[in-house]
Amino acid sequence: SGAGDAEFWLVLIALAGLSAAVIVWSLRATALQDLALIPLGSLVAAIGLQSGWSGARFVIDGAGETSIDVRFPLAATIIVAIAMALSALAAWRSLSKGGAPVIWALVAAMFAPLVAMVLEMGWVPANILGVYPWALHAAVMAAFMVFWAERFARADGPDDRLRMSFFVLSALASISFALVMILSSAALTVALAVIVVAAAALDRKFDLYPMTIFIAAGVVTLGYRLVADPGLGWATGSASIFELVMAYGGVLAAMIAGLWLLRGKVRQTATVMMDSAAWSVGGIFVSLILFRIIDASVGAKAMTLIGAWGFTRQFGSPWPWHRSSVWKSTARVGCGKCARYSVRFLLWSVCPPWQLH
Numbered sequence: 001s002g003a004g005d006a007e008f009w010l011v012l013i014a015l016a017g018l019s020a021a022v023i024v025w026s027l028r029a030t031a032l033q034d035l036a037l038i039p040l041g042s043l044v045a046a047i048g049l050q051s052g053w054s055g056a057r058f059v060i061d062g063a064g065e066t067s068i069d070v071r072f073p074l075a076a077t078i079i080v081a082i083a084m085a086l087s088a089l090a091a092w093r094s095l096s097k098g099g100a101p102v103i104w105a106l107v108a109a110m111f112a113p114l115v116a117m118v119l120e121m122g123w124v125p126a127n128i129l130g131v132y133p134w135a136l137h138a139a140v141m142a143a144f145m146v147f148w149a150e151r152f153a154r155a156d157g158p159d160d161r162l163r164m165s166f167f168v169l170s171a172l173a174s175i176s177f178a179l180v181m182i183l184s185s186a187a188l189t190v191a192l193a194v195i196v197v198a199a200a201a202l203d204r205k206f207d208l209y210p211m212t213i214f215i216a217a218g219v220v221t222l223g224y225r226l227v228a229d230p231g232l233g234w235a236t237g238s239a240s241i242f243e244l245v246m247a248y249g250g251v252l253a254a255m256i257a258g259l260w261l262l263r264g265k266v267r268q269t270a271t272v273m274m275d276s277a278a279w280s281v282g283g284i285f286v287s288l289i290l291f292r293i294i295d296a297s298v299g300a301k302a303m304t305l306i307g308a309w310g311f312t313r314q315f316g317s318p319w320p321w322h323r324s325s326v327w328k329s330t331a332r333v334g335c336g337k338c339a340r341y342s343v344r345f346l347l348w349s350v351c352p353p354w355q356l357h
Contacts, residue, residue, distance in 0.1 A: 008050050015043040016082050023089050030099035040086065040111060047079060048118045076125035080137050083115035084144055091148050094163065095155055102163060105152065109166035112141055113173055126181060135178040142174035153206075165208040172199060172214055185230045186243040192222055193254035200258040200274075204265065215258065215270040219277045222251050226281060235288050244292070248285040252278060 019039040026033035087108045094104035116138065119125055126134040149167035156163055172195055179191045196218035203211035225231070226248060235244050255278035262271055 008046070011046050012043065012079070012082070015039045015046060016086060019043060019086055020089055023086075023093050027093065027096055027098045033098065033100060036107075040107070043086075044115060044118055047115060048122050050122075073128050076119050076123060076129065076134070077137065079119060080112070080116055080141070083112040084141065087112040087144075088148075091151070091167075095151070105163035105166050108148065109145065109170040112144070113170055113177075116141060116174075116177070120177075131181050135181045138174045138178035138181075142171045142178070145171035145174060161206050161208050162210070164206070165210040168202060168208060169210060169214050185225075185234060186239065186247040189222065189225050189247045190250040190254075192218060192225070193251045196222070196274075197254045197257050197261070200261040200270070203267065203270075204261045209267075212267055212270045215267075216273050219255075219273045223277060223280070226251060226284065232284075232288075236291060241292060244288060248281060248288060252281045252285055255281060 016039075019036060022033075022036040022039060026036060090104050090108035090111060094101045094108060098104075125137075145167045149164050149171065152164040152167060153161070176192060176195055179188055179195075183191055196215055199211045199214045199218065202208055203215075226235075230239075235248070239247070255274045258274045259271065259278065262274075
């Protein structure tokens with residue numbers, strides 16, 4: 001209802017004003033600066049709770065007439081603007097001579113993206129504004145974070161990049177958020193891989209150790225996309241050979257490039273994850289190419305018979321050297337054995353033998 005809208009905006013403006021007042025006031029009362037977390041957290045909670053009864057999800061459920069963002073399409077834009085203003089105020093607080101500058105920089109880098117994430121999960125602004133306009137909000141937020149990264153780099157100098165790295169991470173996350181909304185499956189996978197390489201390049205140039213966190217999260221996300229969503233089903237089904245090569249080959253090239261960029265740096269977590277991802281993606285990529293070649297030649301059902309024949313070979317090979325216990329033990333731990341099992345599992349998962357008629 002309109003009364004409910006008025007109450008929401010009254011609460012939102014009151015919490016935003018209280019947050020701004022505490023941030024500025026605590027500059028001279030550093031012992032009370034943690035009180036700012038109360039109105040800031042309450043503001044995020046109010047936005048999330050409001051989506052529960054009058055957010056854009058009601059548009060999907062057919063109750064759009066009660067939705068605050070249907071009657072006022074710029075609601076999400078105004079909320080994002082308020083969040084960016086509070087982030088800017090927290091960044092100013094970090095640059096001032098008060099206490100806990102690192103904590104304030106972290107709050108500044110996280111608050112606006114957190115509000116945007118809550119809006120995306122609860123309000124789904126793309127249903128009202130459109131996908132591209134909502135993605136533009138994330139792009140503007142990324143530019144906003146880049147501006148503050150430059151400010152903190154200038155203020156801290158080359159010897160201390162910690163506060164700058166917070167804003168760089170936030171900018172990369174905002175760019176990823178925008179790309180998720182507008183790109184196709186293959187293009188999005190490649191774009192995320194390029195962002196991971198960009199994080200490694202920034203770490204190499206500016207010695208930003210926190211980039212390891214983003215690289216690790218990026219590698220996990222890429223693995224999920226290549227295996228689960230859209231995953232192997234997409235790669236063996238609707239994807240064209242060009243999309244397959246672009247997605248899996250692009251990620252493989254990105255992991256190799258990231259390893260090259262981090263050579264000589266003590267980044268054990270990022271290096272191990274990218275190294276493991278490179279080997280895993282390389283194996284999956286080769287398996288998928290083999291699948292496409294065999295499928296084009298003999299078809300998926302015939303490949304199931306080939307896989308069944310391969311399973312019988314592991315118990316009794318016709319070659320004498322394979323029956324040797326030495327060669328058998330070597331094959332069990334070798335890459336060839338792993339590759340054969342991977343290909344067979346892929347063949348059986350695509351076309352199980354019980355589906356043959």
